[in-house]
Amino acid sequence: MLWAPGEPTTAPGVRRGTPGSRCRAVGWLRPDDEEETAIHPGSSTHRDPVRIEVRGLTKSFGAVRAVDDLTFTVEPGSVTGFLGPNGAGKTTTLRMVLGLERPDAGTATFDGVTYPALPAPVRTVGAVLETAFHPARSGRNHLRVYCRAAGLPTARADEVLAQVGLTDAGGRRAGGYSLGMRQRLALATALLGDPAVLVLDEPANGLDPEGIQWLRGFLRHLAHDEGRTVLVSSHLLAEMEQTADRVVIVGAGRLVREGSIAELRSGAQGAGSVVVRSPEADRLAQILGSAGFTVTPDGDGLVTVAAATPADVGARAFQAGVELHELRAETSGLEDLYFRLTSGQEQFAAPHPDPTTQGATR
Amino acid sequence: MTALVRAEWTKLFTTRVWIGLLLGAVVMVAGFTVLLTSFAGDPQSGIPEVGTPHYEELAFATSANVVVLFLILGLIGMTQEYRHRTATPTFLTTPRRGRVVIAKLVGYALAAVPFALVVLAVNYLVVAVHAGARGAAPSLTGDNLRVLLSAGLALVVYAIIGVGVGALLRNQVGAIVGALVYLFVVEPVIRSIPATAPAYKWMPGGALEAMTATLQGPDLLEAWQGGLVLLGYGLVAALLGTLLAVRRDVV
Numbered sequence: 001m002l003w004a005p006g007e008p009t010t011a012p013g014v015r016r017g018t019p020g021s022r023c024r025a026v027g028w029l030r031p032d033d034e035e036e037t038a039i040h041p042g043s044s045t046h047r048d049p050v051r052i053e054v055r056g057l058t059k060s061f062g063a064v065r066a067v068d069d070l071t072f073t074v075e076p077g078s079v080t081g082f083l084g085p086n087g088a089g090k091t092t093t094l095r096m097v098l099g100l101e102r103p104d105a106g107t108a109t110f111d112g113v114t115y116p117a118l119p120a121p122v123r124t125v126g127a128v129l130e131t132a133f134h135p136a137r138s139g140r141n142h143l144r145v146y147c148r149a150a151g152l153p154t155a156r157a158d159e160v161l162a163q164v165g166l167t168d169a170g171g172r173r174a175g176g177y178s179l180g181m182r183q184r185l186a187l188a189t190a191l192l193g194d195p196a197v198l199v200l201d202e203p204a205n206g207l208d209p210e211g212i213q214w215l216r217g218f219l220r221h222l223a224h225d226e227g228r229t230v231l232v233s234s235h236l237l238a239e240m241e242q243t244a245d246r247v248v249i250v251g252a253g254r255l256v257r258e259g260s261i262a263e264l265r266s267g268a269q270g271a272g273s274v275v276v277r278s279p280e281a282d283r284l285a286q287i288l289g290s291a292g293f294t295v296t297p298d299g300d301g302l303v304t305v306a307a308a309t310p311a312d313v314g315a316r317a318f319q320a321g322v323e324l325h326e327l328r329a330e331t332s333g334l335e336d337l338y339f340r341l342t343s344g345q346e347q348f349a350a351p352h353p354d355p356t357t358q359g360a361t362r
Numbered sequence: 363m364t365a366l367v368r369a370e371w372t373k374l375f376t377t378r379v380w381i382g383l384l385l386g387a388v389v390m391v392a393g394f395t396v397l398l399t400s401f402a403g404d405p406q407s408g409i410p411e412v413g414t415p416h417y418e419e420l421a422f423a424t425s426a427n428v429v430v431l432f433l434i435l436g437l438i439g440m441t442q443e444y445r446h447r448t449a450t451p452t453f454l455t456t457p458r459r460g461r462v463v464i465a466k467l468v469g470y471a472l473a474a475v476p477f478a479l480v481v482l483a484v485n486y487l488v489v490a491v492h493a494g495a496r497g498a499a500p501s502l503t504g505d506n507l508r509v510l511l512s513a514g515l516a517l518v519v520y521a522i523i524g525v526g527v528g529a530l531l532r533n534q535v536g537a538i539v540g541a542l543v544y545l546f547v548v549e550p551v552i553r554s555i556p557a558t559a560p561a562y563k564w565m566p567g568g569a570l571e572a573m574t575a576t577l578q579g580p581d582l583l584e585a586w587q588g589g590l591v592l593l594g595y596g597l598v599a600a601l602l603g604t605l606l607a608v609r610r611d612v613v
Binding site: 095098099100101102115116118121122127129130132133134135136137138141144145146148149150151189 | 365366368369372373376377378442446447448449450451452453454455456457458611612
């Protein structure tokens with residue numbers, strides 16, 4: 001990693017301008033009118049944590065309420081998964097958080113400041129939305145454009161290219177990139193300003209399994225080792241279960257559940273279904289039934305127990321002295337929960353005008 | 363703002379659009395100049411003879427024929443952000459979107475100056491060589507110089523109008539097709555119909571003709587008035603484009 005914490009702080013000479021000039025740092029607040037200022041490679045160790053707060057965010061497109069009174073918080077130093085089925089309003093929410101779309105109501109702030117009011121947005125927040133670049137421009141030149149606009153030294157372009165593993169492809173036209181390379185280029189763009197916050201919209205789309213593995217590790221490294229705030233959206237729970245520390249689940253534009261993965265797992269609704277096989281299946285079903293579990297005998301000695309963990313079922317069987325031949329969790333509680341929470345638009349859809357258009361958001 | 367203008371130049375010069383447009387402009391202006399000079403003095407064409415002041419003004423106004431390419435330069439400069447969806451990273455980098463549009467207006471106006479100088483230089487060289495071969499190379503003084511420089515100014519203003527209109531329309535293909543239809547169908551029709559001809563002098567094309575020189579046509583404004591009208595169009599397009607870019611959602 002190029003500027004992992006613990007790496008010795010680079011000599012002051014790296015920074016342009018007179019040494020120790022505090023006003024220089026203040027000048028960073030207006031990068032547009034400043035000379036290019038070098039990113040301080042050691043700055044990651046001093047990066048101030050930034051908390052994202054979303055309060056009552058609401059946005060309608062015509063009669064469709066895409067985002068409905070959405071409130072959640074994203075904590076620094078962790079990866080927060082922003083989960084929901086396609087059309088749940090994830091992208092619209094992120095675009096409002098980043099000041100690209102205007103909310104009908106509510107606010108989204110970074111440590112109390114809205115995105116457009118941030119003094120140096122690129123140095124505070126990096127965003128990966130749809131992969132956007134001019135096909136005839138090389139990846140390196142694409143990055144240089146935003147270096148110039150943000151007042152960063154153009155050498156940052158090569159640094160972030162190396163960071164995402166695109167150094168060799170930097171000189172090629174971005175139009176010829178594979179989907180995975182495009183995602184990496186978008187990620188590189190987000191990293192240009194060495195931001196404290198990263199917001200990523202479906203970054204795993206188009207990545208091969210190896211790429212997804214790499215992305216997981218990369219995001220966890222940025223959050224856990226470097227203390228950044230990482231908000232990453234996805235419609236796949238499985239993808240998030242291994243990456244995120246916390247999840248915010250939305251359905252039809254509304255908040256469905258917010259909490260850490262562990263909290264969700266341990267919640268009452270968090271238990272999944274357990275499959276157990278026994279030569280005394282009937283007796284086992286009776287015992288579990290009387291203990292309050294919902295039991296479905298499947299024949300062939302199989303019993304499915306809903307809302308239970310293998311530990312619960314095993315303990316009961318052991319107490320009753322029932323012989324078991326198989327005991328396993330059929331679905332993880334989280335997956336069950338996510339499915340229940342986000343399927344059935346009727347249940348979780350916003351109580352709003354035309355039911356036929358609900359959920360049909362972008 | 364300097365940084366943003368430089369970012370616009372980086373965008374402009376890291377694709378090859380500008381080369382194509384500049385080459386096109388050079389070829390067009392050379393071609394038109396050669397045609398004009400070839401038919402000068404031909405009674406059927408109505409073009410005055412080489413050596414007359416009227417011919418010389420017409421010859422040095424030829425650059426005004428390539429305003430369309432400078433308009434397209436501005437249109438592409440603005441609309442490519444929407445076409446390739448780079449408006450998202452651009453406005454993320456600079457959330458005060460008005461500054462982006464202003465930087466584009468300034469950047470393209472400044473970039474159009476050397477482009478326009480190239481076109482003027484080609485125009486002058488072709489006139490000097492061709493008209494010289496036909497008897498009288500015009501001098502670059504007085505009215506001739508004024509016409510030549512006015513045509514160059516018009517090229518720059520059309521690039522500004524292009525950026526402004528691009529910010530209004532956002533759709534690249536629509537904006538270019540619309541501009542071509544306007545310049546080559548709408549304006550000529552208005553110019554030629556007696557009932558609407560009086561309005562023509564207030565339109566960009568009429569202002570352009572007033573600024574430079576014209577063969578024969580409807581009533582036009584004074585040259586300086588034409589210049590002001592054209593600048594006015596540029597500023598209005600820029601202002602509306604800026605306001606809309608700031609207010610609309612980036613999608």
